[in-house]
Amino acid sequence: MSERSGQNDELTLLGNKKTVYSFDYDPSVLESFQNMNTHRDYFVKFNFPEFTSLCPITSQPDFATLYISYVPDQKMVESKSLKLYLFSFRNHGDFHEDCMNKIADDLIKLMDPKYLEVWGKFTPRGGISIDPYVNYGKPGTKWEKVAFDRLAKHDLYPEKIDNR
Amino acid sequence: MSERSGQNDELTLLGNKKTVYSFDYDPSVLESFQNMNTHRDYFVKFNFPEFTSLCPITSQPDFATLYISYVPDQKMVESKSLKLYLFSFRNHGDFHEDCMNKIADDLIKLMDPKYLEVWGKFTPRGGISIDPYVNYGKPGTKWEKVAFDRLAKHDLYPEKIDNR
Amino acid sequence: MSERSGQNDELTLLGNKKTVYSFDYDPSVLESFQNMNTHRDYFVKFNFPEFTSLCPITSQPDFATLYISYVPDQKMVESKSLKLYLFSFRNHGDFHEDCMNKIADDLIKLMDPKYLEVWGKFTPRGGISIDPYVNYGKPGTKWEKVAFDRLAKHDLYPEKIDNR
Amino acid sequence: MSERSGQNDELTLLGNKKTVYSFDYDPSVLESFQNMNTHRDYFVKFNFPEFTSLCPITSQPDFATLYISYVPDQKMVESKSLKLYLFSFRNHGDFHEDCMNKIADDLIKLMDPKYLEVWGKFTPRGGISIDPYVNYGKPGTKWEKVAFDRLAKHDLYPEKIDNR
Amino acid sequence: MSERSGQNDELTLLGNKKTVYSFDYDPSVLESFQNMNTHRDYFVKFNFPEFTSLCPITSQPDFATLYISYVPDQKMVESKSLKLYLFSFRNHGDFHEDCMNKIADDLIKLMDPKYLEVWGKFTPRGGISIDPYVNYGKPGTKWEKVAFDRLAKHDLYPEKIDNR
Amino acid sequence: MSERSGQNDELTLLGNKKTVYSFDYDPSVLESFQNMNTHRDYFVKFNFPEFTSLCPITSQPDFATLYISYVPDQKMVESKSLKLYLFSFRNHGDFHEDCMNKIADDLIKLMDPKYLEVWGKFTPRGGISIDPYVNYGKPGTKWEKVAFDRLAKHDLYPEKIDNR
Amino acid sequence: MSERSGQNDELTLLGNKKTVYSFDYDPSVLESFQNMNTHRDYFVKFNFPEFTSLCPITSQPDFATLYISYVPDQKMVESKSLKLYLFSFRNHGDFHEDCMNKIADDLIKLMDPKYLEVWGKFTPRGGISIDPYVNYGKPGTKWEKVAFDRLAKHDLYPEKIDNR
Amino acid sequence: MSERSGQNDELTLLGNKKTVYSFDYDPSVLESFQNMNTHRDYFVKFNFPEFTSLCPITSQPDFATLYISYVPDQKMVESKSLKLYLFSFRNHGDFHEDCMNKIADDLIKLMDPKYLEVWGKFTPRGGISIDPYVNYGKPGTKWEKVAFDRLAKHDLYPEKIDNR
Amino acid sequence: MSERSGQNDELTLLGNKKTVYSFDYDPSVLESFQNMNTHRDYFVKFNFPEFTSLCPITSQPDFATLYISYVPDQKMVESKSLKLYLFSFRNHGDFHEDCMNKIADDLIKLMDPKYLEVWGKFTPRGGISIDPYVNYGKPGTKWEKVAFDRLAKHDLYPEKIDNR
Amino acid sequence: MSERSGQNDELTLLGNKKTVYSFDYDPSVLESFQNMNTHRDYFVKFNFPEFTSLCPITSQPDFATLYISYVPDQKMVESKSLKLYLFSFRNHGDFHEDCMNKIADDLIKLMDPKYLEVWGKFTPRGGISIDPYVNYGKPGTKWEKVAFDRLAKHDLYPEKIDNR
Numbered sequence A, B, C, D, E, F, G, H, I, J: 001m002s003e004r005s006g007q008n009d010e011l012t013l014l015g016n017k018k019t020v021y022s023f024d025y026d027p028s029v030l031e032s033f034q035n036m037n038t039h040r041d042y043f044v045k046f047n048f049p050e051f052t053s054l055c056p057i058t059s060q061p062d063f064a065t066l067y068i069s070y071v072p073d074q075k076m077v078e079s080k081s082l083k084l085y086l087f088s089f090r091n092h093g094d095f096h097e098d099c100m101n102k103i104a105d106d107l108i109k110l111m112d113p114k115y116l117e118v119w120g121k122f123t124p125r126g127g128i129s130i131d132p133y134v135n136y137g138k139p140g141t142k143w144e145k146v147a148f149d150r151l152a153k154h155d156l157y158p159e160k161i162d163n164r
């Protein structure tokens, strides 16, 4: 059916028997597969409104919507493994900014992408909410400059927030 | 009536007797016609919220809204044939990223456009959704740089997603 | 300051030293306080977009926004204790419908209210989402009929859902 | 100009020289004037998104949008005096439910209206928000039943809340 | 063309030569025409977001969106004359509630309708906005009860207001 | 395939060779077919944002979105024929209220439905817009009362209009 | 974990090994399970924006969002089996109204519920869209009247449609 | 009153006696007037949601919202004449792309502007909609580059379309 | 209290006794005060949805929302005086484009700002609406180029308009 | 748990015993902590819809939503201390522009960030609202140019404001 079917051995998660959910930070669940469209650069974005972790000081649950975008080089991240990885923060305590940086680091390590960005939009605590934005361009390529340009233009037109 | 009426022979689909729907990936249904406004460069965008294909591993149906934009050179894609082409993915199994790349490849082959982009926004599976974005500028023209610039600025302000 | 300050002994959670978060279903964290406005019937609604529990079969995390409304009799639920109670479903496995019924049962037991309703709006799994709605009117009072009337008129104009 | 101008002596606030703002709960700033349209019953609604008070336990500021509606009998509340009254909660500590009941009590005392309702929609604390709704119909009139009917139908279709 | 063309003599405003705008309250500009569909009762609603008048005390301009609905008996109000009538409040000083009652009175006098309602939603002054709602059912008909029922159910689900 | 296929002879428009568009009011294009689900009463609604006619006085084009709902008895209106019928107002001059009444009359004549309603929401002229609403319940049935009840409750919560 | 776990034998689909997707109308995939909360009546709503079927005349794909609500008696429909059932219309040709009636019939047969409703909102063809609404109350119970009352009040305030 | 009043002879349409509507493509109705603010460059945008023409093959009516922006040089287009010109497409058959190019050509010829753009957003046919975008900068001026830059950045963030 | 209090002599309007409203174009009501933050460049934006003037030909009232932004040099415009100035167009006849240019000219003369822009978004007449946009950068400074760049990028993503 | 736990001594506010709220401008409550991700530049944004201060002339309360974004160097601002700092404006009188500049100055002094911006969007007074925007890039670094570029591109697409 799909031209990618020769690659199915790599994909252990999608359609497999029994998914096991880890709720302790676990980057080892991440899986990659081969980019089949290396003849061009393109973007893939993941929308994930179900991110939750714990405050490392108070253990109160935190909630966020994550937007993760990247330009693949040779490898791509498998979406179900990404979901499991993000679910693994569930009972993990960490600051908002550190979570976003850690996710970026783990995905860079997994895929060695040309470009990557991670944007977390958290729900408020005490009337204030925090939205960290982290990005990366492969050093020595034109994507390094793209990363800086995107950072320099980040969120020029912020969405309206009223905590309701 | 229209100045384009001398060209009607080319347009076999619009207004014809009996449309046949293929639900197996079929790029041969694509039809082009002559660009009547070659004195300027301009954009044409198609909005298509009725894209559906199958997951190549599980056969579960996938759904997406597609945004396809291009700057024509000599040829343009006829909209009804484009619709039939997109409907032909209905019972075809393929990954999201591969579908978008394939659509771009087929339209480039059909029209040889100056510029083209294909953006798919899929509905979520397991809490996560995927939005591939693919673009192209004709090599050796200024549109090659436009394509890179648009890729480098892609989706700086992502829409809000909450899976509801 | 507040006329309710004589009642502060009851309120052990609000403003207290160190909140402990339980992530195992724990109705014992619920606390009530005295309704100071018994000269009239009135509604109190809680909005809680941070509900999460586990699927009892697969252990996959589920997410919902909860709307809880009630008309107090003598007792009211303290909001911080309600938050802790709802957070206690975090690592608890239960079906959507059972969670909503259980929350209603626990709050009825705690407060013995005149009227109560619990509405959960879950995020989709596999393209489909589930919204259970449970309500209650104190038997033998006019609120019993109100409960049936509200059930009979429930959600006549459902919100638009497109899973994005 | 206006047919109401003979009544201007009553209206000491609107257009007066120097407004004094009290930030301590002060129902004495409320002023009423004569209803000029007693030949029919009608509604007047006030929208007030600038309500703020203090938590009586922690002194943390609370914020709400208030919707106040009434059907006048002989007297009406002057809008600028209502604003000053609502601003007078600024440094006053009280629970959400008690604030709404107190506002209703004060306006009933001032105007002796046929019908009145007060709805407060507060911003969240710790992920949960509270919306008290209080209403009143003059005892012994048909508005007593209207008040119960409106309470029984209150907020059947709650607005979507996501704390952002 | 239209079946109503025999009635055109009545309609002096629509399509006429030269419209004269009065900016002093002037109910004489109102024109009615014959209801051609007396075989059934039906609603006609006018939306008018361009209402402006003056504060009778301070002369500051006030602004509102008006929603006017009615069920005609024999006569209907011509829409261009209604517009001119509403524009005639431009330099007229009057309180919000009095404006809405006056508009209702004038339209009842003009048309003798079965049912009529006028809802004004004003922009805020000093953080507070006022929305009067006035209605009427012809005495001695079933529309008298309809008017009371609509008043009793008025604005149960108020729109969200944040003054932005 | 469909259980309704024995009925296809009735349906001359859907899927037929060559659609002819009339732009002169033409109720003869309306076609009905047999209701296959007479074991229950149910609603069918048509949304039609492409209605246009001419002002009978000035010939200026008018535009509206139409919402047509009905409960069928034995007959149903075929949607493509309804579209052609609505398009036939294109060069026809008539007042807004008369158009809506005429459409209701024609559909009642075609289908003899249990219940029917037609709501037109027109774009503004000179700052004011008109929304007629017409309904019908079959005399002597319970739907006659339903029609009156729906009329009596019509548009209690009008949409926000700002002409932009 | 869950109190419902003794019932897991019934639930063959959720969390099982290998889901098989049928794309031919197949009510046999529907599965029910026992209602664990028979001590009260409550609503369960399913949102399903991924419904697609074929036009029985032209075979063109149709798309709709479905809203299915019910009040269970002894049995409930398992959500994954409902999803598979709805997916089984994928290559099935049927009219919009017939699909909605068939879904209602199949779910009534499966669950014998106290109350059920099915609302389909289809995308437009040729500028017009169709939204059938079907409901049911168990004969001889109070839910029979509820069904009629909900039908009589159906969609009094239709959503705005502009086909974009 | 206005400083532009010496120019009124040019403006034959605004406020004149009797407007004649042509429904056959007629660029001769376009009128220009003198730009009174030549000391600076500035933009003027027209919003026109009432564009309709005919499909040149099937004669089915097409509908679009048009956004027309320009930077004037010496001449400006009079808005009422522009409306009449756009209405003149009503019974004219032409493809979407050709309509937009023709409008641009006619306005360039009329005004010889520094910059001009025309964006049409059409309603869908068969599930797909088309949005052509055409622009122009006066050759040999800096606006030629502006036109290319705006084309190169066109619609980077497309609006969400769901055909409802 | 404020560090700006030594400057209060300049501010004759804010908090003063009796505001006088002029409804004839009157730039003399504009007042400026000293910029206290000259150590950096920054933007100030005014939102004014209550602009109204008269058509210079027909005297029909026009309505607009104005957005005025500027980067101050030494002087700033006092907001209450700006409001009075904008209200002074109330009975003044002028074309949309001329109003916006005049406002820009008057504010440039008052403040001699580094940068200024004025955007008016008018309500439709006859189905078409006009939005002029005017800007300015101080000649000989880098703001001259900023003004051109902002003009060249103006409104690339126009808001959706449907005249409702 | 968190890798940042060695740093907890610095964080005296988060999770501490008893928060004290100051309502007099008090920059001393601001606390910083160490940036743990100095291997890359990234953005952190705070959304704060609960800002309120007093007008320095009239003492009327002002309300705003604040958006504060920065790129950290070595230090970051602790979010609870930022909240307390912003709450400390509650009974402080200052002009809108001065508040925003003061907040920027205090945060620059606290953190010495690479980049910082503060955007306040205030509610209207008398029909007009004010939105100051202040930014900063560390002198002598590339962020100085970023600050100017962001200022030059500030708010090119202002949100729609209608004061409701």
Ligand SMILES: [Ca+2]
Binding pocket: A160, A161, A162, A163, A164, D163, D164
């Ligand atoms: Ca919000």
Ligand SMILES: [Ca+2]
Binding pocket: B160, B161, B162, B163, B164, C163, C164
């Ligand atoms: Ca959403």
Ligand SMILES: [Ca+2]
Binding pocket: B124, B125, B126, B127, B128, C124, C125, C126, C127
């Ligand atoms: Ca899913």
Ligand SMILES: [Ca+2]
Binding pocket: B163, B164, C160, C161, C162, C163, C164
């Ligand atoms: Ca949605």
Ligand SMILES: [Ca+2]
Binding pocket: A124, A125, A126, A127, A128, D124, D125, D126, D127
């Ligand atoms: Ca909070």
Ligand SMILES: [Ca+2]
Binding pocket: A124, A125, A126, A127, D124, D125, D126, D127
């Ligand atoms: Ca909190």
Ligand SMILES: [Ca+2]
Binding pocket: A163, A164, D160, D161, D162, D163, D164
């Ligand atoms: Ca929200």
Ligand SMILES: [Ca+2]
Binding pocket: E124, E125, E126, E127, E128, J124, J125, J126, J127, J128
């Ligand atoms: Ca105000």
Ligand SMILES: [Ca+2]
Binding pocket: E160, E161, E162, E163, E164, J164
């Ligand atoms: Ca608002």
Ligand SMILES: [Ca+2]
Binding pocket: F124, F125, F126, F127, I124, I125, I126, I127
């Ligand atoms: Ca108009």
Ligand SMILES: [Ca+2]
Binding pocket: F160, F161, F162, F163, F164, I163, I164
């Ligand atoms: Ca609008």
Ligand SMILES: [Ca+2]
Binding pocket: G160, G161, G162, G163, G164, H163, H164
């Ligand atoms: Ca729409």
Ligand SMILES: [Ca+2]
Binding pocket: G124, G125, G126, G127, G128, H124, H125, H126, H127, H128
């Ligand atoms: Ca279509």
Ligand SMILES: [Ca+2]
Binding pocket: G163, G164, H160, H161, H162, H163, H164
């Ligand atoms: Ca839409």
Ligand SMILES: [Ca+2]
Binding pocket: F163, F164, I160, I161, I162, I163, I164
């Ligand atoms: Ca609109």
Ligand SMILES: [Ca+2]
Binding pocket: E163, E164, J160, J161, J162, J163, J164
């Ligand atoms: Ca608004």
